Structure formats: C-alpha cells, structure tokens
Amino acid sequence: MFSLRRWWERHGVPIVVTGLVLGGVWLLRHTQGSAIAEIYYWVSRPFQGEPQGVAIARLTSARVRELEQQLAEVQAQNDKLRQLLGYLEKQPQAIAAPVIGRSADSWWQQVTVGRGEADGVRVGAAVSGIGGLVGRVVQVTPHTSRVLLVSDPASRVGVAVSRSRDMGYIEGQGSLEARLQFFEKVPDVRPGDAIATSPVSRLYPAGLTVGRIKTLNKEKGAAPEAIVELTAPLESLEWVLIYPPRVAKESQNANALP
Amino acid sequence: MKSMLRFRTAKSQRWVYRLLNGLAIAGSVLLCSLLLLPRLPGIELLGIVPNWLLIWVVAWSMKRPVWQGMLAGAVLGTIRDSLSAPHSHYPIHLLSLTLVGFLTARLQKQRYIQEDFISVALIVFAMNAIAESIGAVCNFWQGFREWEAVWRDYQRIVLTSSLLSSLWAPVLYYPLNRWWQYIHALEQSGGK
Numbered sequence: 001m002f003s004l005r006r007w008w009e010r011h012g013v014p015i016v017v018t019g020l021v022l023g024g025v026w027l028l029r030h031t032q033g034s035a036i037a038e039i040y041y042w043v044s045r046p047f048q049g050e051p052q053g054v055a056i057a058r059l060t061s062a063r064v065r066e067l068e069q070q071l072a073e074v075q076a077q078n079d080k081l082r083q084l085l086g087y088l089e090k091q092p093q094a095i096a097a098p099v100i101g102r103s104a105d106s107w108w109q110q111v112t113v114g115r116g117e118a119d120g121v122r123v124g125a126a127v128s129g130i131g132g133l134v135g136r137v138v139q140v141t142p143h144t145s146r147v148l149l150v151s152d153p154a155s156r157v158g159v160a161v162s163r164s165r166d167m168g169y170i171e172g173q174g175s176l177e178a179r180l181q182f183f184e185k186v187p188d189v190r191p192g193d194a195i196a197t198s199p200v201s202r203l204y205p206a207g208l209t210v211g212r213i214k215t216l217n218k219e220k221g222a223a224p225e226a227i228v229e230l231t232a233p234l235e236s237l238e239w240v241l242i243y244p245p246r247v248a249k250e251s252q253n254a255n256a257l258p
Numbered sequence: 259m260k261s262m263l264r265f266r267t268a269k270s271q272r273w274v275y276r277l278l279n280g281l282a283i284a285g286s287v288l289l290c291s292l293l294l295l296p297r298l299p300g301i302e303l304l305g306i307v308p309n310w311l312l313i314w315v316v317a318w319s320m321k322r323p324v325w326q327g328m329l330a331g332a333v334l335g336t337i338r339d340s341l342s343a344p345h346s347h348y349p350i351h352l353l354s355l356t357l358v359g360f361l362t363a364r365l366q367k368q369r370y371i372q373e374d375f376i377s378v379a380l381i382v383f384a385m386n387a388i389a390e391s392i393g394a395v396c397n398f399w400q401g402f403r404e405w406e407a408v409w410r411d412y413q414r415i416v417l418t419s420s421l422l423s424s425l426w427a428p429v430l431y432y433p434l435n436r437w438w439q440y441i442h443a444l445e446q447s448g449g450k
Binding site for chain 1: 280288291292294295296297305306329333336337338339340341342350351390393394397402403407411415418419
C-alpha cells in the first residue's frame with residue numbers, strides 16, 4: 001500500500017498531465033480543430049481588412065454593375081415566365097466572407113474563411129468568388145468555416161456544358177486545372193466551351209461558372225474526359241460568397257412534412 | 259523546522275517552474291498550429307509553409323527519451339490532422355510525426371552528431387522528407403488520385419517544404435532549447 005502511494009506520488013502528476021493532454025487532443029481531433037480555428041480568427045481579426053460592406057462595394061466594379069442590371073432584367077423576365085408556369089423559387093441570400101487562412105497541409109486544397117455559424121453559414125453551403133465556383137463548406141465553428149476547394153482531389157462537382165447541356169462531373173487535381181468526366185458516351189463539346197454547375201446538382205446552386213474546356217481526350221476509356229481550366233483564381237482568393245445549401249432546405253421541408 | 263520550510267519552498271518553487279514550462283509548451287504548440295494557416299510573405303514558397311509542428315517535435319525529441327518523443331509526435335500529429343483533412347481516411351500526420359519523434363529521440367546526437375544549428379537543420383530536412391513520403395503513400399492509398407499525380411505533387415511538396423522547414427528550424431529550436439536548458443538548470447538548483 002505504502003509503496004503504491006510512493007509510486008503515485010512520483011508518477012501521478014505526469015500520468016494525469018499526459019492523460020489530460022491526450023484527452024484534449026482527442027477532443028480537438030473530434031471537433032476538427034475548431035478551438036484552434038476560433039483562436040486563429042480572434043488573433044487574425046485585426047488583419048482581416050475592411051468590413052463586409054466596403055468589400056462588397058469594391059467587389060462590384062462598374063462593369064459588374066452593368067452586367068448585373070442586364071441580368072436582373074433577364075431574371076425578372078425569367079421569374080415572370082416561371083410564375084406563369086407555377087413555380088417561383090426564392091433566391092437565397094449570399095454571405096460575403098474574407099479568406100483568413102489557407103490549407104494547413106500541402107496535400108489538401110482548403111481555405112478558412114472568417115464567417116461561421118454565428119453568421120448563418122452551414123456545412124454543405126456552396127462557395128463562389130470572383131470568377132466562379134470556389135468550393136463547399138465542410139466544417140463550421142462559431143466564427144470561421146473551412147472550405148474544400150474545387151481543386152481538391154476529394155472534391156466532385158456535377159457540371160454541365162453551357163452550350164450543349166451535356167453533363168458530367170469534375171474532380172480536382174490539386175492545381176488550377178480539373179478533370180471533367182462526361183456521363184454521355186459522345187458529348188457535344190469542344191475546347192473553349194464554358195462549364196457551369198449542373199441544373200440537377202443537389203449540392204450547388206445551378207448555373208455557377210466553373211471553368212472552360214482546355215483540352216479533350218475522347219479516346220480515354222468508356223466515357224470521354226476533358227481538362228477544365230478553373231476560372232476562379234483559387235490561389236489568390238481574398239473574399240468569397242457563401243450560398244445557403246439547397247439540400248438542407250429541402251431536407252428541412254421534407255422533415256416538416258409528416 | 260527550518261529544513262522542512264526550505265523543503266516546502268523548494269517544492270512550491272518547482273511547481274511554479276513546472277507550471278511555467280507547461281505554459282511555454284502549450285503556448286509554443288498553439289503558435290505553431292496557428293502559423294500553419296496564414297501564408298505570410300517571406301515564410302511561404304509556392305504556397306507551401308514550413309512544417310512548424312514537425313520542427314517542434316524535432317526540437318522536443320532531441321534530448322528526451324523515445325517514449326516522450328513519440329507521445330509528442332502523436333499529440334502534435336493529431337492536432338495537425340484535425341486542422342487539415344476532415345475527409346482523410348488515415349491519421350496521416352499522427353503516423354508520420356510519431357515516427358519522427360521516435361527517430362529523432364533514437365538518433366543519439368550526443369554520440370554521433372554535434373549539437374548546432376546546422377545539424378538541427380539537417381535533421382529537420384531529413385525528418386520532413388520522411389514525413390512527407392508517408393503523407394504521399396497515404397494519399398495514394400486513399401485512392402483520390404492516380405500515382406503520377408501524387409508523384410508529381412510529392413516532388414514539389416517534399417523539396418519545398420523540407421527546404422523551408424530546415425531554414426526556419428533554428429528560429430523555433432533556439433528559443434525552445436534555451437528555455438528547456440534554463441528550466442532544467444533551475445529545477446536542478448531548486449531541488450537541492
């Protein structure tokens with residue numbers, strides 16, 4: 001008994017401290033490092049640049065405003081036609097977020113943005129920037145969220161060729177080029193064609209610009225392949241727009257029904 | 259009575275040192291974790307930053323027993339895993355940093371290698387190359403990418419990150435090593 005107490009007096013503290021450290025780290029792993037992301041948010045807050053309003057104003061140049069007005073005109077017409085058809089969807093409100101951190105590992109393509117759960121960001125939200133689709137929110141903390149970029153090898157996005165409406169999906173390759181795999185055996189596609197998110201995608205809003213076809217490889221395998229040049233400047237992102245996820249909304253509606 | 263009092267003050271002093279040391283350890287690990295996220299000018303090269311947590315594990319394991327090196331590697335590896343890959347099937351950094359802790363502690367530097375900045379930088383370079391190789395193999399196993407793509411990225415990542423890590427290693431190693439020497443000396447004198 002006495003020797004056990006002696007032993008505990010000598011080794012008790014290191015054992016307790018080691019246990020606490022291991023427990024804390026396990027918790028950190030379980031929450032995907034949200035504590036560190038939060039601390040990082042507060043430390044980097046003074047360097048995060050101008051408030052949301054100013055940034056949005058800067059994002060919106062005169063040319064963009066002109067195009068937006070044209071688009072609003074077309075959208076209004078479109079809404080009218082849809083109303084006639086009997087379904088008018090509410091357009092979701094996007095949240096502007098500053099990019100405050102990059103991937104903590106060279107193998108994965110992620111960014112950390114400075115808006116989180118407290119600002120209405122949810123896991124699964126689509127993220128776009130100047131130039132087009134950027135990625136998808138994979139984790140949120142109260143003030144930050146982690147975005148998996150379209151260039152990440154684990155990312156898959158359903159897309160359609162804007163000209164011919166042929167569909168497929170793109171996989172990231174860790175660079176500014178992604179690989180497009182078509183569902184059709186003989187897709188109507190040629191280099192230079194614009195690629196946008198698919199209208200049947202459940203994860204992304206339809207029609208977000210993704211990129212442009214760079215090269216085509218019709219020989220490869222059962223379904224043809226293409227290399228797509230992503231239009232969003234993923235390596236120099238400063239601000240992004242986060243869209244509420246479509247799936248969550250639909251599933252909420254589904255839950256509401258008996 | 260007097261000797262007992264001295265014993266008690268020595269004991270409480272030792273507790274203060276331990277607390278300070280714990281704070282320094284936790285603070286430096288937190289700083290290293292935070293430094294992984296931003297791309298600060300001068301530290302970044304081709305979008306890659308030094309492997310700060312690996313430098314920390316090497317600095318820690320240099321003069322410690324093997325189990326302590328491995329434990330630190332496992333803890334810091336888990337921290338980095340939690341920060342980097344939510345969709346990864348393997349705890350890549352847990353494996354690689356535990357191995358780094360083990361190897362560094364087993365190196366027996368006192369016997370074979372002189373302890374200076376150059377040797378620390380070399381050890382960090384080699385350990386980072388090993389860690390990134392494990393990362394590449396795990397990445398290939400996960401099946402997200404083909405072998406050629408992993409190989410192409412591996413060459414770029416391993417060279418840049420090893421070079422950057424070894425160049426920045428003294429910045430972290432020097433203060434940490436000095437601090438642990440200082441604490442060790444204080445504990446020795448306080449304990450007597």
